[in-house]
Every structure is written in C-alpha cells, then in structure tokens.
Amino acid sequence: MTGIELRGVSRWYGNVVAVNDITMTVGPGVTGLLGPNGAGKSTLLHMVAGFLQPSRGQVTLGGEPAWRNPGLYRKAGIVTERESAYPFLTGREFVRAAACLHELADPVAATRRAIGLVDMVGPMDRRIATYSKGMRQRIRVAAALVHDPEVLLLDEPFNGMDPRQRLHMMDLLGRLGGQGRTILFSSHILEEVEQLSGTIQVMVAGRLAASGDFRAIRRLMTSRPHVFLVRSGDDRRLGAALIGRPAVSGVELTRGGLQVSASDYGAFAAEIARLTRDEGIRLRELLPADESLESVFSYLVSS
Amino acid sequence: MSAYNQTVASITFRAVLGRRRALLFAIPALVLIGTAAVLRLTHPADPAWPTRILGSFGFSVVLPLTALIIGTSVLGAEIEDGSIIHVLATPVRRRAVILTKYVVAVATTVVFACVPELLAGIIATGGLTRFAVGLFVGALAGAVIYNALFVSLSAATTRALAVGLLYVLLWEGVLANFTGGARVLSIGHYALAMAVAVAPGSGIDPGISLAAACVLGAVVTVAALVLAIRKLSAFSLRADAA
Numbered sequence: 001m002t003g004i005e006l007r008g009v010s011r012w013y014g015n016v017v018a019v020n021d022i023t024m025t026v027g028p029g030v031t032g033l034l035g036p037n038g039a040g041k042s043t044l045l046h047m048v049a050g051f052l053q054p055s056r057g058q059v060t061l062g063g064e065p066a067w068r069n070p071g072l073y074r075k076a077g078i079v080t081e082r083e084s085a086y087p088f089l090t091g092r093e094f095v096r097a098a099a100c101l102h103e104l105a106d107p108v109a110a111t112r113r114a115i116g117l118v119d120m121v122g123p124m125d126r127r128i129a130t131y132s133k134g135m136r137q138r139i140r141v142a143a144a145l146v147h148d149p150e151v152l153l154l155d156e157p158f159n160g161m162d163p164r165q166r167l168h169m170m171d172l173l174g175r176l177g178g179q180g181r182t183i184l185f186s187s188h189i190l191e192e193v194e195q196l197s198g199t200i201q202v203m204v205a206g207r208l209a210a211s212g213d214f215r216a217i218r219r220l221m222t223s224r225p226h227v228f229l230v231r232s233g234d235d236r237r238l239g240a241a242l243i244g245r246p247a248v249s250g251v252e253l254t255r256g257g258l259q260v261s262a263s264d265y266g267a268f269a270a271e272i273a274r275l276t277r278d279e280g281i282r283l284r285e286l287l288p289a290d291e292s293l294e295s296v297f298s299y300l301v302s303s
Numbered sequence: 304m305s306a307y308n309q310t311v312a313s314i315t316f317r318a319v320l321g322r323r324r325a326l327l328f329a330i331p332a333l334v335l336i337g338t339a340a341v342l343r344l345t346h347p348a349d350p351a352w353p354t355r356i357l358g359s360f361g362f363s364v365v366l367p368l369t370a371l372i373i374g375t376s377v378l379g380a381e382i383e384d385g386s387i388i389h390v391l392a393t394p395v396r397r398r399a400v401i402l403t404k405y406v407v408a409v410a411t412t413v414v415f416a417c418v419p420e421l422l423a424g425i426i427a428t429g430g431l432t433r434f435a436v437g438l439f440v441g442a443l444a445g446a447v448i449y450n451a452l453f454v455s456l457s458a459a460t461t462r463a464l465a466v467g468l469l470y471v472l473l474w475e476g477v478l479a480n481f482t483g484g485a486r487v488l489s490i491g492h493y494a495l496a497m498a499v500a501v502a503p504g505s506g507i508d509p510g511i512s513l514a515a516a517c518v519l520g521a522v523v524t525v526a527a528l529v530l531a532i533r534k535l536s537a538f539s540l541r542a543d544a545a
Binding site (some may be wrong): 046049051052053068069070073074076077078080082084085086088089094098100101102103140142143144 | 308310311312313314316318321346384385386388389390391392393394395396397537538539540
C-alpha cells in the first residue's frame, strides 16, 4: 500500500520558516497531525499534496515525487482547509465533475457511491450555495473520494461540523483507514486526533515535536512540569521553603510573584497548603501559569 | 486529446455566464450598438463618425475591456478562492486547463464584443459593408490575442485585473497613440491593422504593417499561453494565516 515519506523537508518564506527539517513516514491507517494554529500543519499538507514546493528535502507518495506530478492524483485525494467549492453547481454535479476529471470509467456510479459515503444523498441535487459549512465540507470529501484513492489528505476536516456530523466523518475515516488506505489529517484539537488516529505526529513551530500513539502523547503531556504563579505574604520565605520539597523542581522570584515549577502537582498542592500554614505565611493567590495548548506543545518541543 | 477538457469547459462557461456578471460585459456592447443606431438615425454631418465610434470606442474601449473582464474571470476567481484545486487535484493536464479556459474566454468575447462590433458596423454603414466585416475580423483577432494576455496575467498574479486595466488604459490608451514605438507592443493596434487590411480606405491608420501585426500577435498569443501553462503547472497553495 502507498505510504507518504518526508525526508529533511523544510519550507521557508523569506525569513519565516514554516516547516523546519521534518522527516517522517506515514503508513496505512489513520495518522493525525496535531499542533496549534501556525505550527505549519497546512504548509506540510500542501507539500505532501503536491501543491507547494519544499524549499529543501523530498516529499514522496508511494515512491513518486509529490511536486509537479498530476498523475499522483490518481491515487491521492485532497481536502483543503478553505471551504471553496463551486457554488453554482449542485452537490451531485460537483462530485460528478470530479469523477469526469479523474477519467473514471463509470462516473455516475462512482458519484453515487461517494455521495452515499458522506451521507449527502438528500441534499445532493441542491446547489452548493445553499449548503451549510459542514455540508460543503462533506461534499468536498465526497469529491476527494470519488476515484477511490489509496491516500487521503485532509486539512482540518472537522471544522464547521456539528457533533453528529463529526462522529459520522470520524467513522468514515476510521473505516477507510481500516481498509488499508493511508489517511493523514490535521487538527489542533487533541480529542479529535485521539479518537481517530492510530499514530499522532505533533508539530510545533514548524518542527516535529513528538510522534507516537495517543497514549504516549498524553503521557508526555501530563508528565510535564506544571508552572504556578503564587502570591503570598512573604514570597521569598515561601520560595526558600518550597525549594526544599521534592515535589518542587524550581522556584523563581518575579515581579508578579513566585513562579513555582512542580513536577508532581498533586503533591505540590498538598505541600503548599501545609507549608503556608506551618510557616504562617498568608497565601493570596495560586494560579496555573501554563495551561494553554501552546505551552504544552512548547514543552514537547524542548523535551 | 490533452488540449481541451469538456468538464473544465462546462464549469468555466457556467462560472462566467451564470450570475449577473454576464450583464457586466453586455453593457459596453449595448452602448456601442445603441450609439451607432442613434447616430445613424440622427445622421450627423460628420461622415467619418463610423470610423470614430467603431474604431475608437469599439476597438479601444469595448473590445479590450470586455476581453479583460472575461479573460481574467475564467481563471482568476478560481485561483483566488482556491477552488481551482478541484480541477488541479486530478490527472488533468495543466495545458488542457489553460487552453480550455482560453477557448471559453475567446468564445465569450466573440459573443459579447466581436459580434456587437459587427452589428454596430452594419448599422453605421447601412449594411454588410467591407468596413463592417473588416472591423469584425480585427475584433476577432483582438479577442484571440487579448484573452491570451489576460488569461496569462491571471495565472501569473492575483492583481491581473489591475495590471490588465493599466495596460489597456495607460499603455494602449495613452502611450501607444502618441509614441510610434509603443504601437509595436499594442494588441489594439495589431487588431486595427488586420481590420484595415480587410477594409482599406476607411481612414484609420493602424501605425503598424499587417505583416508585423500578424507576427507579433502570434508571438504574444503563444508566449502568453505557454507562460500561463508553466505557471499553472507550478501552482502553489499558501497556508492561511490561521
């Protein structure tokens, strides 16, 4: 079956490096590309899809180069993030056009099958201009599937879908992956990627930060040290006491308060309560300082 | 046959003609025909008015601007909103995509600029005179060459409409009329030369010989289309800011 291979792939625009030296192999099954917005996921997908030339490195699908290779699209289907589709065509006409462009032997049957797969048989004879965002997304997936491709690339495919549609799409992609196809999709939502992928590739700031199944990624993310901002009656004394505790891995006195890194936050929570009571320090504020997805990802990059 | 694709043609025709936009390119043509009719009815004393209206207004305004709107819309809109991907993510040859859209653009321009030019010529000169036919032939040549340029611009830049407008208004409209040298690179003058070759004695001076016009016209057309095919073969998607 066809796999995707990237070797030392980089892409820059002037001074901005969007994708930084990524080497990875994507095999059959569903692979999720996870990362915050701006991580370079779309750039990577565009290069895999043959719609962007790498500044450096090679991208191949089933051994064939991705760039400037229209023949590639016989075995690959692409669903881009932008939701454009010809508004004046009906859903059926749109998928049928794709079938004809792929030079399929029986475009009518292929169209019917593809539309059935994405559960759009009801609205298929309405113009795309009348579709909701989720419906447009689904009809575009149908057009990408009409030629029964071995490889399917999707950029943020669940955007704009309601929970029911998302479940349906996940089910579809899961089934396609189970048939041995190579499916690569991107998302910035961990739960989406977790539920669907066998393998997760995490991208942060253009780099490949982590790779593995969702359990490994979750473990990496929860075992990271947590950072808290503490304000108390006597920060320096509290800091000195805290650094002596095993649950605490770092303490820094800043203008905003005491920044504490805790490797075991459960133990830390218990410790700080006891410490402040024993030392007679008034605890005013205790806030987690790095709960954003970006900080989680940044941690993964540096680890 | 990898030069023409029926599916691409159907989609392009529907995109260009469907919607109120079709009215936009009908307006200059209607103005041209209307003006010719009105002037004929009112019999102005100036016997050269057919030349002025059809030569100046028809060739300098109606033809290039109509071709500009049509030529940039067969490809430009799809590239801008990214829907061209639906055509490019298939094994269809890029050459077929460009040439098919080009043919659609020329056909549409013939209907909305060349035929009105002929009709206005017939009205102005009282029948299917040599003059009217000459203008029609010139307009056909203009449609062929202008659209090659504008389709090519659409493939090369997202500002095709602005660049095309600058070319038509500044270059052809102003410079070419005052500088002999600029006429060599003016599609309007190639078209005029061909019109004059069919209908000599109409009082229009194209400023360039027929032979030069044919050769240069052919060169511009082929070069523009080759460039467009090259650009489309290297089409790249930019990631959105998000």
